[in-house]
Amino acid sequence: MEGAGIDLAVIGGTGLYRLAGLEDPVAHRPDTPYGEPSGPVRIGLLHGSRVAFLARHGESHSVPPHRINYRANLAALQQLGARRVLALNTVGGIGDRFGPRVLACPDQIIDYTWGRISTLCEEPGTEVLHVDFGDPYTPALRAQVLEAAHAAGVEMVDGGCYGATQGPRLETRAEIARMRQDGCDLVGMTGMPEAALARELGLEYACIAIVANWAAGCGGAVAQITLQEVLDNVEVASAAVPAVLREMLRQ
Numbered sequence: 001m002e003g004a005g006i007d008l009a010v011i012g013g014t015g016l017y018r019l020a021g022l023e024d025p026v027a028h029r030p031d032t033p034y035g036e037p038s039g040p041v042r043i044g045l046l047h048g049s050r051v052a053f054l055a056r057h058g059e060s061h062s063v064p065p066h067r068i069n070y071r072a073n074l075a076a077l078q079q080l081g082a083r084r085v086l087a088l089n090t091v092g093g094i095g096d097r098f099g100p101r102v103l104a105c106p107d108q109i110i111d112y113t114w115g116r117i118s119t120l121c122e123e124p125g126t127e128v129l130h131v132d133f134g135d136p137y138t139p140a141l142r143a144q145v146l147e148a149a150h151a152a153g154v155e156m157v158d159g160g161c162y163g164a165t166q167g168p169r170l171e172t173r174a175e176i177a178r179m180r181q182d183g184c185d186l187v188g189m190t191g192m193p194e195a196a197l198a199r200e201l202g203l204e205y206a207c208i209a210i211v212a213n214w215a216a217g218c219g220g221a222v223a224q225i226t227l228q229e230v231l232d233n234v235e236v237a238s239a240a241v242p243a244v245l246r247e248m249l250r251q
């Protein structure tokens with residue numbers, strides 16, 4: 001089945017461990033030059049198209065953001081025939097337009113992560129790539145996502161800057177205040193190095209950010225952020241994602 005071609009690969013984040021409606025999924029565990037992906041890549045049919053799904057944190061949410069083998073995940077999808085990758089990322093909202101349960105298709109990234117292997121050019125002797133990353137998400141794929149959302153009648157914010165933090169803890173209010181000053185609208189822990197690696201691999205890559213909570217000190221929120229709040233909001237907001245996928249596969 002390797003290389004047979006996949007119309008769309010979807011990477012699911014926190015609270016998104018299965019792809020609803022994926023028919024006759026077959027689990028693949030390809031070996032990659034970078035090691036093993038977070039879990040099986042499940043390939044099946046969605047609205048008649050071949051779609052792959054991978055749970056970024058593993059299917060039982062056991063891999064923390066800084067320990068995810070981002071290189072193996074993307075290489076596995078590519079080896080299985082994926083050319084375009086849609087990342088679903090659970091995030092906190094910083095900007096006023098990005099409250100809980102909002103869906104957004106960000107167009108910029110600021111990377112605050114550290115100590116993660118963030119390039120394919122790590123091994124000695126590998127040719128060093130300096131890929132263009134001015135538009136970290138593939139503009140054509142972003143346009144497809146936004147058009148699909150529109151066609152499906154799903155509200156989605158067009159744009160926004162995703163600030164990628166190290167996790168797994170959430171941020172302090174001061175950290176979020178600094179990120180806001182930097183221009184971040186959203187905060188999540190897994191947007192990088194995934195996007196950069198996708199670019200190095202030559203994959204088309206876009207993100208649907210699912211806002212689970214107000215980031216620390218934002219939106220007038222004073223209560224502590226709980227995992228239950230995150231999961232509840234992700235469940236509600238991500239209910240619209242299948243309709244967006246349906247329209248994307250129709251395009």
Ligand code: HPA
Nearest residue numbers: 090091092187188189215
């Ligand atoms: N910060 C970082 N990552 C997140 C958050 C947050 O507030 N919510 C969901 N993922």
